[in-house]
Amino acid sequence: MLNTKLKLGLALAVSVALVTGCSDDKQEERQESVTGIDKNPFPSTYQKIDSKPIVITNVTILDGIGGKIEDGEILLKDGVIVEVGKGIRLPSGAIEIDGKGKWLTPGIIDNHSHLGVYPSPSTRSHSDGNEMTSPVTAEVWAEHSIWPQDPGFQRALAGGVTSLQILPGSANLFGGRSVTVKNLPNRTIQDMKFPEAPYGIKMACGENPKRVYGDKGGPMTRMGNVAGYRQAWIQAQEYQTKWAQYETELEAGGSPKRPSRDLNLDTLAGVLDGDIIVHMHCYRADDMGTMMDVMKEFNYKIGTFHHAIEAYKIADKLAENNVCSAMWADWWGFKMEAYDGIKENIPMVHAANACAIVHSDSDLGIQRLNQEAAKAWADGKRAGIDISQADAWQWLSANPAKSLGIFDKTGSLEAGKNADVVLWSTDPFSTYAQADKVFIDGAMVYDRSNPESWPVSDFELGQIAEGDAK
Template structure:
């Protein structure tokens, strides 16, 4: 325990043959194969190692498993960094540290699919602004992890206040192609490699709509229109296909990333607001031989729920952000509920250093908007919006996102109903290690940056 607390305090927190060749979702088997191929070979490989934990049994709680299940008076067993079993009160707990969770709730660790922590850390000053490489409309060569500052206080706040155990850091949306994303375990570490989620595939951030045309049109450059956006994207993909089909191409970092997308090893996360543009992007993806795993922000997703379901594309959305620019004008509070009612994949995301601490409340707000419209979506389903669905779109659902035997023991014990504004995390485990305990001050991680500076009289 002393070692853990000290570390917490000090660390802070196959080639595409043509433009029409189809691409399929990277499933669990592909994700595992990709991890096996890259963990040892790729640069900047994950060095993450779980913190030590002890066998733990949470008994008596209401358990939401993240996959749509709810268990009253449930039991969750954790050992050696994994979930051992989830069931009712009949599960034996001998050999476990038993925590009486009567009257409380247990969920999987919360997962934020869209965050800029570390790339736009706190405090928000120009010196910390490292999320947008706004020097070209296409920058597939940049990697978000090369800007992540592990000491960002936002990491520990997301853990303690929001129960966030994993998150995806994306480049910003100034560019049509913003670069690679990185998935992190929300643990204190000295380096970003120490936080990198082992086995998680890279993502690839793309953006459509107002942002790229405003940024580059304002400089008198292409693209300055939505048709310009698509023209630049399509030409870039054609060049990437030529690269992918070359037998011995000269190494090109940008095209390496695009080839990874075409091969299905890197998952596309596309910032897009309007329904018509999302439909066009899915058509472009089919033309060029890749697929979109999720549209982010997607305020008009409710208009094309059937298309999103048919194409197996998730919508990572806010509960109630809308109207702040023209392409967000038709956003409605019922977006998530309408998508769920259509059988499409719903993810609630943050895109904000404060909202990441309240994703449970954001999900509840979206649920309430649907209820007012006459759609009664169960609490167990809504918990999946901030756990398993996010993991699915990030390519890590075989490892985390739900309470199932053999998965990572990423778990939150809430002091009340997690969909209540009055509830907050009481304890948070990451890979079975207790990293936050509201009752124990020694289990509250603090980054170096928050420790302060010595006063003048303290310097010897």
């Protein structure tokens, strides 16, 4: 499934995991409460690939948080960024890469992807993203549907994507848990799972739940949607209270009757506890306003509105409530709630000091997210919204990292963070830019100049061999 270099690194990682799998450190990752319930029953088994120190020199650097360095340098060592700036001393045994004429950025983070749950080839047998059996299916987890052999992961890697959130679809009011992964293709999804990244939950408002359930007993209206959310949160509050009382009595030395577990309410209570981030499919400004009202009623936090076609209409309210918007550069008009889309949406949200994100929601769009950001940036400039390229790159790295709860680990070129880095052939806001080299945790996992090293899905190997034979 992987090139020789990656296979070797992964084989070593697996052997280490087998030896240390029962270590105290691994046990500490499993978040058990006093009840004995494991809140992380499927922990990450991701292992970074060992690599020699790497110094990239003479390169234009966008640090992902608004900074730009001309003729800059960066040192990657032991999986992290050690230093960014100028005059970096080359460590013994380090690999030096001359970046003259090239640009360097943090790896792209796509916070809205369905790779693996809607993989290629797109067939009904592979369609595992929507559990359309009830308006509320918070009990399902996207990671249990993901097919790691989806060739889309390799395509995204070639586009500079180093991490991504994989979400269930948007048919339901509550569609289930999402998962964040490192884009290092592997054998199981747990081997790709971003260590310590919090879970998300997919919610959807507007037309989708109405369309799917209007003839199945509802909801069939927007007011029906909102009643459905509120009823679910009421049940989650009752469940949360029941378990809190049980834990209190247990800690006090009592022998209370253990409440029955409910997988659906486990997830919803996790949102109310602040452990799970809400990612909400929502197009219209009025729907987003309503959902922020419901958020306040039940005291939970919406992390990001996804698609957010009309975010520009309420950008100030999004900033006030610290809610991100993940948006397309120019998708609009394909259904009524997408009708009021404008090309200046992303820069207008940014200009209001709200958290703006460029996302894909597409196995094709994820391959050229730098171009999507460039389109939005250029449309903003034409409208008189002057945003620097350095600031605009936040839409692809820092802001999605914040929305996923992983900004302390990745999303910017800062000392101590994961060495998730892309070396571009030219200005990444150019139509002609390509990812020359992609690094995840300091290891070069994609090299455009060496096609034989490119990772290939097992699913495609037979097709490639057949093509070569012809």
